[in-house]
Amino acid sequence: MNSNVATAPFSRAVVSAMRKLYPEKLADKSWDNTGLLLEAPFDPLRRQMNSVLLTIDLTTAVVDEAIERDDSVIVAYHPIIFRGLKSLTLENSQQRSLLRLAAKGISVYSPHSAIDAAPGGLGDWLADIVTGTPVNAPEPQDEEQQDTDAEVKPTPLIEEEDPFVDRRPVYLLQHHPSQRKISKPADLKLDSTKHTRTAIKPSNISDIPGAGLGRIIRFEKPQKLSAIIERIARGVGNPKGFPIAIPQGRNIGDIKIQSVALCAGSGGSLFEGLDDVDLLFTGELTHHEALAAIERGQCVVTLFHSNSERGFLHNILKAQLLEKVKEEWQNIRKEELSKDGVSEELLEALEDEFVSVEVSEKDRDPYGLVIAKAEI
Template sequence: MSASFGPTSSPFTRAVVNSMRRIYPESLADKSFDNTGLLLEAPLNHARRQRNSVLLTIDLTKAVADEAIARKHSVVVAYHPIIFRGLKSLTFNDTQQQSLLRLAQEGISVYSPHTAVDATPGGMGDWLCDIVTGAITSSSSNPEVIPSSSKLYSAPTYPQPGPVSFSSASAIPHIKSTLHPSPPPIPAGLEDAGMGRLVTFNDPQPLTTIIDNIARGVGSPGGIPVAIPQSATVNTIMIRTVGVCPGSGSSILLKGVSQIPDLLFTGEMSHHETLFAVENGSVVIALAHSNTERGYLRAVMKEKLEEALKQEWESSRKEGLKAGAAEMKEAYEDAECAVHISEKDRDPFGIMIRRM
């Protein structure tokens, strides 16, 4: 049998993978624990092609998989890897494996960039710095509300960042550095790559100012979890340095640093690590793991991927049509190229506010 008839993913899927690798080089990911790259390569079904579209999400949940299937996307770009450790089987007994099997059946591939996004200059770490300094604000779109019959607490809300605006002129004067630079070799032009960022303000700033910046940047969540030293109050604390890390940041913000920053801004931190930071005079803001990540998809990644993908797909189409492969002619003739943000993606934790 000719090799041209062997299993293959769609040309558009390959264009998406190439684009993501160019924007967020996989070599920058922390491979000591992470699992990044093309995690599910679904075969092309010529009789039932998917749309030339991508769905961006933080987590690939059953609800997101349903969304991708209903909208006939070709690729799900899930920031968090749905396959994190080695699998010994693929069955319907595990809900995540169910999603993978269903997506493969529908011809939908899955790509995960994870820590490559954290380390890349202009990635998630730098976006959090822009939030802290007030350069980025996000209007809150309608937060998802789950009905509650509780008489003591409101229904849980899940922040959903709306349209974003960026203005370097509005940022508090500061310098920014990388906490843990990536080891060589580093791709040209990405010399500042690495895990974690440190913002150093020219002048100390009130903690309340930074909290307001964070709230506006991530979509005004229903509450801001903050840990402060017992000898201080929120209104009296001044902040000169801020360590930022999306997701779970303790290993980046507390280990291997010469001095703990005045403020640690991350998604989650363990009880004992938080106590350690607070007892050393620092403040911790932990918004729930993916609330420090989700807004980046809308604020930065969508536009970056759209621009790179349009160029990549146009180039691939020209080469494919020129090559004249009959079985791929219909796929290459489709000029559609779109990137969408998941409407179902959300952090597992919502906030229920006590009724007054």
């Protein structure tokens, strides 16, 4: 092995920061694949910016974005490598993405269920939204950003000039923006509701109390379902709509909720056997899981899988990681600069104090909402 092959020092700082924020031992390794999934060697001839790109899914569009931005590391919440690979070829889109990133010197780290299980992580972020006590309100937008977010550019499914199309309302496809911000932080500062919360599946890591997958919230006083729906909508950036299921014969305005089970992503397996809660809140449930829930008298709120996760990147992880990476980068720079015989190429990298963490503008859930133009 060539002793000169090593990870880029800035990449080491990012990986160290993520591991300290969300320890890998919290991940459920029985099914998950977390950690450093692609380790690009340090090459001074192709040294990237000291920047990190946050995304939920590492799609081709996000890879293009990272390469164009000259990022050093992508932190992809969902692991792009989930099962064993028998080859790396250009025929498979995911493998092609990995090869392109490696060629550009960009590493990939995936935290996934470590973030889900961590105290103050994704589960608690959703719980804070439901209870009206967010752990962190996003910073106010500037006017330019507000205008950008307000202008949603839908994709027409039917061209109006097509002579063979009936002159019915044109339907437009709208995706929840990848960087949806809350224009008024006060929108999230609702009255905090007294409650208890516990993990659905507690972690066995004794030195991290409160860790575990999912959360069960039990309110001291019943909450109106309509109020919880409003909190959820505001907390995830006011999407155009999201699926809700309630028992037949009931009205949203009349339903009160005493308890909620929640988790990001797909909650079906985690919710199994939770018959004593009033509301199931997650990214997605199957048809039969939702049907069984309302037959038991429960309500269901889903957001589409990754829309239950993406807001965490902007509202929580971006600021957390920026602060921690700055700290780790200073430590690594100090350590490396104290060594004898530092090469000119490495010295140039270590003298760069710049650090940036951004959320992908291209990342989005595959599903959007088709809305009649007349209703917009």
